[in-house]
Amino acid sequence: MRISSKGRYGLAAAITMAQNYASGACMTVVSLSKRLGISKIYLEQVFSLLKKANLVNSVKGAQGGYRLARPPQDIHALEILTALEQSLFEKTEKSVSEKASDIEKAMQDSVFSKIDRAVAEVLSDISLYDLAMKAEEYRENESYMFYI
Numbered sequence: 001m002r003i004s005s006k007g008r009y010g011l012a013a014a015i016t017m018a019q020n021y022a023s024g025a026c027m028t029v030v031s032l033s034k035r036l037g038i039s040k041i042y043l044e045q046v047f048s049l050l051k052k053a054n055l056v057n058s059v060k061g062a063q064g065g066y067r068l069a070r071p072p073q074d075i076h077a078l079e080i081l082t083a084l085e086q087s088l089f090e091k092t093e094k095s096v097s098e099k100a101s102d103i104e105k106a107m108q109d110s111v112f113s114k115i116d117r118a119v120a121e122v123l124s125d126i127s128l129y130d131l132a133m134k135a136e137e138y139r140e141n142e143s144y145m146f147y148i
Helices: 005-019 029-036 040-052 077-084 098-124 128-143
Strands: 056-059 065-068
Touching (some): 005 040, 005 065, 005 077, 029 065, 040 056, 040 065, 040 077, 077 128
Antiparallel strands (some): 056 065
16 A cells, blocks of 8 residues: 555644644644645645545634644544545456456455455554654654763
């Protein structure tokens, strides 16, 4: 499975928003762009898709920006990636000719469909809250300095 830049950037932005969710403040595309080192223009395209999928809300005005539409515990990686990736679970192309349709059906049912279901199940179990907590754990581990 390959996740495009759009999916990776969108997930990173959503995790950042989850880390700041408790403050109730909106985050601008510019601030997210600077924090993550991602192109502002590209991130605007990502947020357009996230908004269309009702995963973020936009707020106009001086204190405006974007905020998560639901608490981070209620938004899962699958939702973010599905909103951003057109081909996340695209049907696998046929591999063999019509003469071997039995083999084709066996591969589709026993391999490709099972992989799609397994990936969807894993992504459904990972919330933005989980990812934000994991990122915080890594940040804390990086802050320790060891002197010899």
